[in-house]
Amino acid sequence: MEFRPTEHQHQRWNPLRGEWILVSPHRLQRPWSGAQEETALPVADPNNPLCPGVTRPNGIRTPDYESTYVFTNDFPALHPDAPEPPASKDPLFQMAPAKGTCRVICYSPRTDVTMGIMAVQDIVKIIEMWIQELLDLGKRFDWVQIFENRGEIMGCSNPHPHGQIWASSFIPNEPRIKDLKQREYFEEHKTPMLLDYVKKELEFKERVVLSNNEWVVVVPYWAAWPYETMVLPRTHIRRMSDMNHDQKVALAHILRQLLTKYDNLFKTIFPFSMGWHGAPTGSNLDKNVDHWVFHGLYYPPLLRSATVKKFMVGYEMLCQGQRDVTPETAASTLRNVSATDHYMFKD
């Protein structure tokens, strides 16, 4: 029998992580009688504590902002100063210091909007605010993680459109491994891994979801989540703060298109966790980071409909990631939904 990747089980290598993912395309046929998720639409709510003029649970009043608003998280996982743990001698009981700060970024004064229906110039404002925060926090911290958990099923506890920043004195596991893998590739091939990658994806076409003059959105060859995507630049951008004006506007355009596609896929405000990875900051600002290519990551949990998600549980936790739909099929499905007519405004 001839091998067909859309039909036959196989593994794929994730070169950014140095690990495998199991692909079992035949498994999508299994019936589902497990948990049904609720994915609620955002409701206009001027009393949400993240809205302008509303007092938050800790007594602080959110100011009358008109586009975006950033503040320090009232319950941060990282404080800028904390006593440091003592040096540990035992290799099995090692502690290390952790310092940092956590911020909340409101995307809009309104609760009932979402990036897929926002005006492009408003998305540009969010991008500019991300860059401002990266520049500011990046002076002091080695890693600035800009991210968003969208939807209750992704642990988001407030429906107001907002993202987060956790900046830390240390480079966390994921970017640390990415740094290493990109460096190894660069040393061997003399070109940045992700620029080579995006060039090849543009030739293959089958995993490309969207592209414009500056950016390409693909379902990565090694994607773990069913509709996972990666936002990649066509040119060598190392950090978000390297973008020129055209690149910012083009990024706003492609994000709006991607988020419209996502929402249209299952006719719901598509839940996900997303975030940006670029060259590390702080003590790394003066170092050579030519191996790094700035990119965005979307990890959406839904598998078959607005209510059925992919569970990354037993086998995935104990062994390795496993997916049913192939990245090529997912990309083709995403290509076939509209990037412009948001389902909430149709008819």
Place this chain on the structure above:
Amino acid sequence: MEFRPTEHQHQRWNPLRGEWILVSPHRLQRPWSGAQEETALPVADPNNPLCPGVTRPNGIRTPDYESTYVFTNDFPALHPDAPEPPASKDPLFQMAPAKGTCRVICYSPRTDVTMGIMAVQDIVKIIEMWIQELLDLGKRFDWVQIFENRGEIMGCSNPHPHGQIWASSFIPNEPRIKDLKQREYFEEHKTPMLLDYVKKELEFKERVVLSNNEWVVVVPYWAAWPYETMVLPRTHIRRMSDMNHDQKVALAHILRQLLTKYDNLFKTIFPFSMGWHGAPTGSNLDKNVDHWVFHGLYYPPLLRSATVKKFMVGYEMLCQGQRDVTPETAASTLRNVSATDHYMFKD
């Protein structure tokens, strides 16, 4: 200020994975207005397809079994034979073969039981069946993953008490890294990492939840999930199939105690994913595996109550695991709930 691990943020090293976990004990105070989970109790249902004599959706009748029953999954992620992908030359587009088999293990003919209320001799039967499957599948496959997803929130789609086995021609990521890390430790220290670890935990006591003559249950120093535990032997057991009779019975005892504690913690059938890791099988059966120590892993998602779970989302997916309650506090909480009086049978 003096550093106190139960109060001050820090990182901890996971020596089995070679990565860090962020601990933010102060964060448990934050209010929660996000998703509320449902954790339903199992209901007696003699028409469940996993019950004796009931016909499954694919038309096959589950036989009239009296204790445990194993069958090949009707929708397996891995088939024993499938065409192999061609060799890939590009380092960014690598595929590898994947062969295997998936089995379902019913723990009992009844749907309304769970390990915390089963008789110890019935748990011994489950352990014996796990060993039988490991011996059988281990002849042909390099890795035999025995695991269980319990509860809808862990993606379990059938409330009948059951576990799974996914056996594969390859050693998946997690055990591959564990193999490497345990090997490195053994080469340096000439003793197995996890035997050294369990000895030290028995001295420290603060992370020990349960122990008997053969087994110790700890909340690992590097635990990621709030009430994560690890089941470790006191002696050098390399694979589940190495256990003698006393060790099997003692394991059944400690599992029953652990599961009673888990259920009592939030007065719910505590959801989790769990599984066993031991030395690899198949082509590794003749190799020296002295660096391996067989152990069990429980990853329960609940954080504060039967309805509020820990979400491993944005920061955790993009950066690294983060926990609020410290492993020491979690262990002390688990020590303080009964290991014998199951809440379902009180009063």
